Amino acid sequence: MFIWNSCDVVVVDVRREVEEIVGARWVVEGEDAALFGFDAFTAVKGRPRLVALPADEEQTVRLIALLYRSCTPMVFRGSGTSLSGSTVALTGEEVVVSLTRLNRVYSCEGLEIEVGPGLANVLVTRHAPHDLFYAPDPSSYTVCSIGGNVSHDSGGIHVPKYGSTFNSVVKLRVALCDGSVEDVGGTPYFNGANIFVGSEGSLGAVLRATLRLHPRPETSRTVLGAFQDVASTARAVSAVYEEGVIPAAVEMMDRNSIDVVEKSRYKAGYPDCAALLLVECDGYTPQVEEEVRRVRLVFERLGGKVMVPENPAENSRLWLGRKGAFPAMGVVSPAYLTLDSIVPRTELASVLEEVGRIAERYGVMVANVFHAADGNLHPLIPYNPESPKSLENALRAGWEIVEASMKRGGVPSGEHGVGIEKARFMHQYYSQSELEVLWRIKRAFDPDRLLNPYKMLYENPPETGDRVVSLLYTKPWEAE
Amino acid sequence: MLVFVDWSDDLARLVEVRDGLNVSWAKTEVNVYPEDYGQVASVLGFASANNLSVYPFCMGTNPVGPTVKAKIGLVFSRLNSVLEVSPENLYVSAQSGCPLTSLSAELDKRGLYLPTDYTGSMGGWASTNAVSAYSTWYGMPRELVLGAKICTGDGVLVSSGSKTTKFSSGYKVWKSLIGSLGWLGVFVELYCRVYPKPEVFVSGVGDTSLLNTLLRGALRPLCVWVVFEAGGREALGAVFGGYASALKRINTSLRLSEGILKPPTLEGNIVTVASKKGLESEYAKRALSALKGDVAIAYVGSGVVRLSVKDFSYVEKARRLLGVPIIVERGDYNGDYWGYHPAVLKKLKQALDPKGVLSPGKFCLGHP
Numbered sequence: 001m002f003i004w005n006s007c008d009v010v011v012v013d014v015r016r017e018v019e020e021i022v023g024a025r026w027v028v029e030g031e032d033a034a035l036f037g038f039d040a041f042t043a044v045k046g047r048p049r050l051v052a053l054p055a056d057e058e059q060t061v062r063l064i065a066l067l068y069r070s071c072t073p074m075v076f077r078g079s080g081t082s083l084s085g086s087t088v089a090l091t092g093e094e095v096v097v098s099l100t101r102l103n104r105v106y107s108c109e110g111l112e113i114e115v116g117p118g119l120a121n122v123l124v125t126r127h128a129p130h131d132l133f134y135a136p137d138p139s140s141y142t143v144c145s146i147g148g149n150v151s152h153d154s155g156g157i158h159v160p161k162y163g164s165t166f167n168s169v170v171k172l173r174v175a176l177c178d179g180s181v182e183d184v185g186g187t188p189y190f191n192g193a194n195i196f197v198g199s200e201g202s203l204g205a206v207l208r209a210t211l212r213l214h215p216r217p218e219t220s221r222t223v224l225g226a227f228q229d230v231a232s233t234a235r236a237v238s239a240v241y242e243e244g245v246i247p248a249a250v251e252m253m254d255r256n257s258i259d260v261v262e263k264s265r266y267k268a269g270y271p272d273c274a275a276l277l278l279v280e281c282d283g284y285t286p287q288v289e290e291e292v293r294r295v296r297l298v299f300e301r302l303g304g305k306v307m308v309p310e311n312p313a314e315n316s317r318l319w320l321g322r323k324g325a326f327p328a329m330g331v332v333s334p335a336y337l338t339l340d341s342i343v344p345r346t347e348l349a350s351v352l353e354e355v356g357r358i359a360e361r362y363g364v365m366v367a368n369v370f371h372a373a374d375g376n377l378h379p380l381i382p383y384n385p386e387s388p389k390s391l392e393n394a395l396r397a398g399w400e401i402v403e404a405s406m407k408r409g410g411v412p413s414g415e416h417g418v419g420i421e422k423a424r425f426m427h428q429y430y431s432q433s434e435l436e437v438l439w440r441i442k443r444a445f446d447p448d449r450l451l452n453p454y455k456m457l458y459e460n461p462p463e464t465g466d467r468v469v470s471l472l473y474t475k476p477w478e479a480e
Numbered sequence: 481m482l483v484f485v486d487w488s489d490d491l492a493r494l495v496e497v498r499d500g501l502n503v504s505w506a507k508t509e510v511n512v513y514p515e516d517y518g519q520v521a522s523v524l525g526f527a528s529a530n531n532l533s534v535y536p537f538c539m540g541t542n543p544v545g546p547t548v549k550a551k552i553g554l555v556f557s558r559l560n561s562v563l564e565v566s567p568e569n570l571y572v573s574a575q576s577g578c579p580l581t582s583l584s585a586e587l588d589k590r591g592l593y594l595p596t597d598y599t600g601s602m603g604g605w606a607s608t609n610a611v612s613a614y615s616t617w618y619g620m621p622r623e624l625v626l627g628a629k630i631c632t633g634d635g636v637l638v639s640s641g642s643k644t645t646k647f648s649s650g651y652k653v654w655k656s657l658i659g660s661l662g663w664l665g666v667f668v669e670l671y672c673r674v675y676p677k678p679e680v681f682v683s684g685v686g687d688t689s690l691l692n693t694l695l696r697g698a699l700r701p702l703c704v705w706v707v708f709e710a711g712g713r714e715a716l717g718a719v720f721g722g723y724a725s726a727l728k729r730i731n732t733s734l735r736l737s738e739g740i741l742k743p744p745t746l747e748g749n750i751v752t753v754a755s756k757k758g759l760e761s762e763y764a765k766r767a768l769s770a771l772k773g774d775v776a777i778a779y780v781g782s783g784v785v786r787l788s789v790k791d792f793s794y795v796e797k798a799r800r801l802l803g804v805p806i807i808v809e810r811g812d813y814n815g816d817y818w819g820y821h822p823a824v825l826k827k828l829k830q831a832l833d834p835k836g837v838l839s840p841g842k843f844c845l846g847h848p
């Protein structure tokens with residue numbers, strides 16, 4: 001049992017006061033508000049009580065303080081591309097605070113750039129000096145926001161060399177529930193920014209982020225390896241590292257995902273194979289040349305067929321296929337789930353075999369396209385959105401994949417966050433005493449549980465009357 | 481001889497108790513030597529229940545910040561094993577008392593390395609978030625520690641993060657402990673990212689005018705540092721790592737030699753300046769003058785400058801002048817060692833060490 005401070009309930013006309021802060025034009029209600037009630041985890045659609053789009057930091061802080069004072073639950077939202085449902089307004093009581101208008105670039109000095117949370121990931125590099133770039137690049141980089149990236153600790157293709165968003169966060173300006181604002185981080189000791197990265201909007205709002213930029217590589221080269229079995233493909237991932245290569249990216253696609261891409265407008269001309277690896281090596285040209293030579297040798301040794309793109313157009317085509325693999329799923333199904341459990345690299349072959357068995361058992365076509373160097377699976381599981389049974393079947397298959405990953409030393413989420421999609425696994429992944437420590441953190445920042453309620457941590461399931469929601473919040477050992 | 485205090489008998493039932501410590505960086509009444517994680521948890525649970533202050537430490541090689549006076553010294557020297565080295569997954573797990581020299585030897589046998597030149601224990605390295613020349617390319621422990629088993633101030637063991645390269649499955653508790661000098665909780669076991677050891681290392685020294693080319697150019701050195709002396713002398717050093725065939729083609733006006741050069745070691749009173757990344761040299765020069773220091777080392781790309789200073793008389797003035805965190809890393813200072821005290825840290829302290837028993841006075845925020 002958790003004892004919470006009770007809200008200091010101040011009776012206010014929330015609607016009117018929100019409007020006073022952000023202006024009538026920036027308050028969205030009714031049918032239109034429903035558009036802000038869900039994200040890229042499309043299995044659950046919420047309906048916010050109200051959506052407010054503050055113009056700047058000052059309005060945001062006033063808004064948060066007002067909502068907190070009046071005991072109104074709130075959900076911070078960036079571009080709404082979360083794949084774990086962490087922006088879904090589950091109960092209908094939530095005010096969605098959309099931070100997309102906080103999209104300024106404040107400064108760029110040395111290797112640092114300071115931006116608003118609403119700025120799209122792609123625009124960070126665009127605003128950086130020509131010799132620098134921002135490394136974290138989720139496949140959604142053209143739309144997803146920096147606030148969302150920070151709050152999920154998003155990854156992307158270039159994590160193997162440059163790290164996830166965490167590694168690129170230098171400092172944050174955060175708004176806390178009592179209406180205070182703090183600049184945290186930017187120091188080697190006592191770094192208050194660390195806890196906010198990956199906290200899914202449950203501790204406060206990110207108002208500003210100072211991000212680290214990297215020098216652009218002199219050269220970047222791609223090697224494609226096409227293999228006749230998944231085990232050799234998985235083995236090749238570790239073998240690349242054993243050769244001393246630190247690749248910028250290693251992406252894997254299995255036969256199902258290749259087939260899907262080849263049927264779509266992202267068609268890349270991939271060879272017919274059981275699985276392929278796309279490796280990118282970047283940096284100082286002579287080093288890259290040697291890395292490419294070694295990657296080729298590794299692939300050949302393990303029976304792979306090697307392709308090295310001969311021109312930039314061919315290179316782009318190969319990567320476009322990978323980057324389009326998610327939307328390409330549209331050719332086989334109008335909806336699909338995307339999971340992101342992560343395992344040690346050495347467990348890839350075994351977990352992929354298990355994924356195959358699970359897919360067969362549930363009668364679903366699972367397409368695997370993922371960040372192989374990180375062992376970060378992305379099984380795409382199609383379902384029919386008109387059929388609750390089909391969705392339930394896909395969810396259950398997904399849960400088994402997450403469990404199979406955890407059994408192999410993995411964790412439920414490598415980059416998409418827990419949200420509502422994986423909330424049930426928190427009770428399986430953590431012990432009760434560990435969970436209580438996470439709750440202690442939550443309580444210290446959000447004593448009344450008003451910030452993004454039911455995401456990541458929950459004690460009792462939300463009462464929404466929605467069957468999918470109650471399935472998602474059933475603790476694994478309570479499931480029939 | 482063991483000093484008997486009324487609670488020490490009870491403590492001795494949990495763990496081996498010995499004489500305390502009386503050195504410049506810590507004073508403790510007794511020291512305890514846990515041999516497993518359960519004992520660490522029991523000691524902290526006991527201390528918390530009895531409001532006894534605790535100072536966690538191991539080798540004492542790199543104390544940072546003010547001297548701590550505590551009832552109990554929690555010594556990690558017996559939790560000193562390397563647990564697992566995974567060349568395929570490129571991680572190592574080790575207990576927090578494991579000396580980095582032992583760890584490096586283990587890694588070396590398998591052609592791997594942890595990019596740092598820190599010489600204390602794993603727990604000390606993470607708790608001090610120790611900068612090194614390698615931070616230019618690889619970052620600091622903040623970036624390198626993938627996960628850990630930690631213990632809260634009231635004795636709850638928590639696994640946070642994992643051996644995987646990424647983790648978005650709950651609050652990053654272990655990351656908050658990095659650089660927090662044992663004030664929020666203690667590390668008992670750490671999982672760190674390691675790298676294949678480059679085939680060759682080549683070091684270079686040269687003119688500081690090369691700095692920008694090194695930092696933002698094609699070569700991507702692993703280490704770049706600049707040393708500034710009070711008399712106006714400046715020297716730049718860099719280390720490159722990679723395949724022999726590649727490194728022999730480096731075209732630079734640096735004077736190159738094979739092997740690893742290191743920046744000088746600072747002695748005496750030390751101040752850390754948290755500069756903007758990529759502007760460490762500018763901040764080093766300004767800090768050297770503002771603090772009237774002797775030597776400044778800019779760890780280029782890391783956002784850290786360290787200086788040796790005669791005394792700390794100019795710390796407050798330098799803080800106002802430079803507008804970035806300036807920290808008294810080592811030495812006796814009557815003022816505020818940190819110069820910043822965010823409420824976020826206070827909230828974390830409340831959550832992770834509710835009785836405020838850990839490292840009292842290390843980072844004050846109304847907590848003991």
Ligand SMILES: Cc1cc2nc3c(=O)[nH]c(=O)nc-3n(C[C@H](O)[C@H](O)[C@H](O)COP(=O)(O)OP(=O)(O)OC[C@H]3O[C@@H](n4cnc5c(N)ncnc54)[C@H](O)[C@@H]3O)c2cc1C
Nearest residue numbers: 078079080081082086138139145147148149151155201206
């Ligand atoms: C096609 C596709 C491909 C994708 N590829 C990848 C990938 O390769 N790697 C990857 O990691 N992810 C990927 N994602 C997932 C998603 O894009 C990321 O999680 C992204 O970071 C979410 O950003 P957003 O702006 O859409 O955030 P939202 O979805 O709006 O919010 C995400 C979370 O952040 C919180 N939040 C947002 N802004 C703030 C703020 N300012 N302060 C506090 N909390 C805030 C929200 O409350 C929520 O918990 C993909 C998604 C899609 C649809």
